[in-house]
Amino acid sequence: MRKCLALFLLLCVSLITLSGCVDPEMERQTFAICMSLDQADNGITLAIQAPKNGQVTTDGNPQNYEIISVTAVDLISALHLLSVTTPYPINYSQMRIIVFSNDVVQNESFYALLTTLESLRTMRAQATLLISVGDAQDILKKQTPDFGMRLSTHLDTLFSLLQAECILPVCTLSECIRDLRLGQIDPLITVCAVNPSLDQDSQSSSGSSDQSGGDSGGASPAMAIGEPWNSTLLPSDLQAGMLPRTGENPVEMIGAVALSGGKPAGVLTASECQLSLLAIKEATMRISMQEDTLQLQLLIPKTSLLMEDLPALESLLAKLLAMNVDALGFGEQVAMLFTTDDDFLAYDFSARYQSASVVVLPQ
Amino acid sequence: MKRARQVRTPVSSKSDAILARMRGDTRAYRALATILLLSQGLLFITTTGYDTAIQTVWQSALMLALPAFLLLIVWQGIRRGFDSVLGKIALISLFPNLILDASLLLGALTGLMTFQIPTISYVVCCLFISLICLMISACGRRNGVAYGASAIRYVLLFLLLLALIGLLPDAKISRLAPVLGAGLWQTATSALEGMGSVWSVSLLFVLPAISLAKAEKQAYLIKPFRASWCYVLLFVLLCALWGLFYALIRPWQPTATLTMGERLNALFAFNPSVMLSEASLLLWLLGLPLGLSATLTVGEKLMHHCFDHLPRAFCLLPVLLPALILTLIFQENLLSALSPLMPYRFAVSLVSGILLLIASHQEVRS
Numbered sequence: 001m002r003k004c005l006a007l008f009l010l011l012c013v014s015l016i017t018l019s020g021c022v023d024p025e026m027e028r029q030t031f032a033i034c035m036s037l038d039q040a041d042n043g044i045t046l047a048i049q050a051p052k053n054g055q056v057t058t059d060g061n062p063q064n065y066e067i068i069s070v071t072a073v074d075l076i077s078a079l080h081l082l083s084v085t086t087p088y089p090i091n092y093s094q095m096r097i098i099v100f101s102n103d104v105v106q107n108e109s110f111y112a113l114l115t116t117l118e119s120l121r122t123m124r125a126q127a128t129l130l131i132s133v134g135d136a137q138d139i140l141k142k143q144t145p146d147f148g149m150r151l152s153t154h155l156d157t158l159f160s161l162l163q164a165e166c167i168l169p170v171c172t173l174s175e176c177i178r179d180l181r182l183g184q185i186d187p188l189i190t191v192c193a194v195n196p197s198l199d200q201d202s203q204s205s206s207g208s209s210d211q212s213g214g215d216s217g218g219a220s221p222a223m224a225i226g227e228p229w230n231s232t233l234l235p236s237d238l239q240a241g242m243l244p245r246t247g248e249n250p251v252e253m254i255g256a257v258a259l260s261g262g263k264p265a266g267v268l269t270a271s272e273c274q275l276s277l278l279a280i281k282e283a284t285m286r287i288s289m290q291e292d293t294l295q296l297q298l299l300i301p302k303t304s305l306l307m308e309d310l311p312a313l314e315s316l317l318a319k320l321l322a323m324n325v326d327a328l329g330f331g332e333q334v335a336m337l338f339t340t341d342d343d344f345l346a347y348d349f350s351a352r353y354q355s356a357s358v359v360v361l362p363q
Numbered sequence: 364m365k366r367a368r369q370v371r372t373p374v375s376s377k378s379d380a381i382l383a384r385m386r387g388d389t390r391a392y393r394a395l396a397t398i399l400l401l402s403q404g405l406l407f408i409t410t411t412g413y414d415t416a417i418q419t420v421w422q423s424a425l426m427l428a429l430p431a432f433l434l435l436i437v438w439q440g441i442r443r444g445f446d447s448v449l450g451k452i453a454l455i456s457l458f459p460n461l462i463l464d465a466s467l468l469l470g471a472l473t474g475l476m477t478f479q480i481p482t483i484s485y486v487v488c489c490l491f492i493s494l495i496c497l498m499i500s501a502c503g504r505r506n507g508v509a510y511g512a513s514a515i516r517y518v519l520l521f522l523l524l525l526a527l528i529g530l531l532p533d534a535k536i537s538r539l540a541p542v543l544g545a546g547l548w549q550t551a552t553s554a555l556e557g558m559g560s561v562w563s564v565s566l567l568f569v570l571p572a573i574s575l576a577k578a579e580k581q582a583y584l585i586k587p588f589r590a591s592w593c594y595v596l597l598f599v600l601l602c603a604l605w606g607l608f609y610a611l612i613r614p615w616q617p618t619a620t621l622t623m624g625e626r627l628n629a630l631f632a633f634n635p636s637v638m639l640s641e642a643s644l645l646l647w648l649l650g651l652p653l654g655l656s657a658t659l660t661v662g663e664k665l666m667h668h669c670f671d672h673l674p675r676a677f678c679l680l681p682v683l684l685p686a687l688i689l690t691l692i693f694q695e696n697l698l699s700a701l702s703p704l705m706p707y708r709f710a711v712s713l714v715s716g717i718l719l720l721i722a723s724h725q726e727v728r729s
Contacts, residue, residue: 121481125632174632175533181616184537332537339543 029091033065033152034143035127036136037075037113039103045071046078048090049140049151065151067140075108075116092120095127096155098173099192101136102257102264111180111262118173125174128159131257131264133193133240142194143251158253166277167270169256180262183350185329188256188276191267193240198250238270258325261350265323272316276327278306279313284363285333294356296330299363310360317358324354389571391509394516395657396566397594402654403464403560404602406471407705409626410698413609414617416553419544421606426554428599430709431561435595437716438568439588444722445572451669453718454569458662458681460562460708463701465658465686469493470697471623472651473690478624479644485694493687496652500659501676506574508660512653519650523601526643527608529634534611559708561598565716566661567591573668622695659683 032048039045047069068086072078083090098117100110117123132139145154162168169188179187240252256273257264268276282304288295298317300306306313320327331349338344374380404427408420416423444450473489500508544550568588614629615621621629627647634640662682666673693700 121478126635178613182538182613329537332535332540336537336540336542338541340541341545344541 028088030068030086030088031091031094033094033155034097034099034140035092035095035117036069036099036101036132036140037104038101038136039107040071043071043073044075044078044104044108045069045137046075046082047137047140048082050090051151067137069137075113079116079120090122092123092127094152095124096152097128097130099130099132099136099139101132101134104136105131105257105264109262110259111177114173114177114180118177123173126172128155129171129173129176129189130192130253131189133191138194139192139251144249146247146249162253166274166281168253169273169277180259184326184331184335186265186325186327187259188268188273188327189259190253191240191255191257192251192253193242195243195245195250195252198245198247240270258320258323258327260323260325265325266319268316268319268327271312272319275306275309275313275316276320278304279328282306283328285328285330287330287333287337289334289337294334294352296356296358298328298358298360300360301363307362310362314358314360317360321354321356321358324350326350326353330356385575388506388509388575391506391513392570392574393567393594394513395509395660396563396570397598398512398516398519398650399464399566399654399657399661400561400563400594400598401601402468402650403563404557404598405605405650406467407557407560408602408606408609409630410467410471410623411702411705412553412557412606413614414619415556416550416606417544417617418539418610418613419542419550420553420609421603423550423553423557424602424606425599426551427557427561427602428595429554430558431564431595431599432592434561434564434709434712434716435591437713437720438565439591441568441572441716441719441723443726444719444724445569445668447722447726449722449725450719453715453722454573454665455669456711456715456718457562457565457569457665460559460711461658461662461665461682462685462689463559463704463708464563465655465662465682466689466697466701467705468651468655468658469686469690470693471627471647472655474623474695475627475644475647475651476624478622478628486691489687489690492652492655493683496655496659497679497683499652499656500663500679503660508656509570509574512657515649515653519646519653522642522646522649523605525639526631526634526646527604529636529639529643530608530612530630532635533633534608536611538613539610556702556706559705562708562712564595565712567594570661570664573664619699623698658686 030048030050032050034049036047036049037044038047047067049065049067052064052066068082070078070081070085072081100113104113114129118125130139143151145151149157159168163170168190171187171189176187176189179185238254240254243252243254254270254273256268256276258266258268279298279300282301283306284299284301286297286299288297298313300310300313317328330353334347334349335344338347374383404424408424412423413420445454469489469492472492473485476488476492477483477485503511568591609630612630612633614633615626628644631640631643634643659679659682663675663678666678666681667675670678689701690697
């Protein structure tokens with residue numbers, strides 16, 4: 001009897017303390033799906049996109065999502081301002097994308113921005129990072145999921161498909177922070193842009209009635225999602241914001257910004273990005289070190305898709321060297337040749353990388 | 364609970380039944396001791412080991428084999444002397460270790476829960492966890508906690524492996540490089556800090572000896588525990604595997620500013636599957652309360668063995684109260700406050716073992 005009473009008391013205490021009733025109810029929280037950071041005259045403009053509370057959002061109609069933005073001197077102040085001006089607590093656990101404008105990445109400490117965002121307790125570590133051409137908040141405003149899909153589902157599906165096919169780099173918040181911290185590989189971040197030819201607002205302002213984006217008849221078969229399209233390399237001229245296609249969603253994500261030392265060093269086109277990701281996935285890296293000379297060898301399997309266009313791969317490697325970007329992770333291979341951290345630091349790989357020679361060898 | 368205590372071994376006589384029950388009890392108590400050992404090992408890697416050794420934390424976990432086997436050698440020789448005055452003094456001297464273990468487990472669980480549900484206050488959460496663990500230990504049957512721990516030992520092992528397998532897509536061998544990290548000395552320093560976590564090796568021998576009924580104890584004392592090295596080996600290998608994944612994932616930059624909740628949660632944040640990540644958290648949410656209940660039960664057994672006239676519920680308080688006070692005083696700073704004391708748990712266990720060895724020899728001689 002005494003045990004039953006004790007268990008009953010325990011149950012009562014558990015119901016009060018562990019039921020989660022002390023947390024704000026689901027509909028009284030703002031679940032941010034996307035975030036953008038833009039450079040403002042007097043600091044940073046932070047915006048979040050969240051489904052409207054109390055509304056059943058079964059499709060990706062932009063009217064079902066609200067964008068709230070604040071401007072402050074730095075990100076911490078902006079986050080604070082956002083939390084005190086939003087009536088419901090903001091929950092970042094459903095965050096899918098964080099879009100940085102190119103200006104922000106150029107002018108601010110990118111690593112510091114990322115660590116500040118990561119320090120938010122509810123922040124989703126798997127949120128994908130994007131760098132926008134132009135206004136980052138514009139990406140949030142203009143994105144319209146295809147076929148009326150829910151925004152989060154649209155983004156999840158898009159990234160999982162394109163990342164599996166080596167079209168887009170996998171660069172999440174936590175992974176980017178780790179790569180920048182370790183310094184053994186330079187991260188690639190997906191570029192996104194609004195295609196002006198598909199943007200209805202810009203069309204209506206310019207008086208154009210043409211809905212097609214460029215030469216729709218000449219759309220590459222490689223962009224037909226769902227087909228076995230992974231057996232060919234992307235055309236070399238594809239750029240985010242300028243894709244020859246039609247559709248309701250004007251936001252395009254393709255290509256990548258290459259970071260060096262936490263700052264953008266250059267942009268890789270869609271095909272260059274694909275080659276880099278394929279090289280990371282399929283090629284074997286070997287290092288040859290002789291006193292002051294460093295040779296980086298990339299061994300390509302004969303069955304690899306990379307064999308189709310070796311000159312393009314060689315020019316990509318030359319471009320990466322010129323930008324001082326180790327996107328393929330040769331630094332990781334060099335680190336494996338040293339026994340202690342001090343030896344590796346003393347070797348100063350990042351300083352030697354630019355003067356190293358790169359050789360592509362069919363295996 | 365009743366089912367957990369049932370012995371399914373067919374027996375033909377009363378003495379066989381006693382022997383079978385003794386074997387079951389012994390096995391359950393050894394499982395309990397192993398869970399305690401493992402919880403301290405995993406907490407060492409998660410809270411301090413990774414910060415000191417970084418990518419060589421798995422080597423540091425392997426180095427723990429040395430103090431663990433040293434304790435094993437000392438404690439394996441003890442078959443008697445638990446009832447002598449010297450033996451009781453040796454057993455009571457293990458209390459500081461139990462208090463430190465209980466504080467660490469209580470602090471870790473409170474830190475994790477307040478991280479997950481930030482609106483719960485630290486004090487309320489800490490008191491609530493203490494109350495639950497107190498009731499589990501107080502209301503359970505004589506060997507209830509041991510049998511409970513024994514029943515879910517495979518669940519815990521499954522969750523541990525599930526957590527690690529879920530992290531495989533993000534794991535990279537190159538993150539282990541340079542293979543010696545900051546050097547062997549730094550790794551050894553980290554192992555020295557974690558040396559205290561192996562003290563529970565002694566419980567593999569103490570728990571069955573003090574928990575069995577007198578008739579059973581005679582049978583236990585006759586049979587030496589030869590497979591003890593398997594338990595220690597399992598502990599070292601699982602700790603090394605856990606450390607290896609910390610090195611392969613590199614979840615955070617070594618820093619003292621991280622809270623306990625962030626540390627316990629950090630590795631699983633790299634799990635691409637939300638479901639697997641949540642399932643992995645269960646490892647802590649099951650393992651930590653079980654570890655705390657086990658610590659209280661061990662304290663109760665030791666107290667009851669040394670002062671058999673004391674009521675059972677009272678025997679739980681000498682471990683719980685100091686641990687609760689320490690946790691409430693230091694709260695999120697608990698780790699930094701207790702860290703300097705943690706390695707001494709090994710020395711306490713070693714001294715206690717030597718005292719019991721002397722007591723055992725005295726008893727044999729007399």
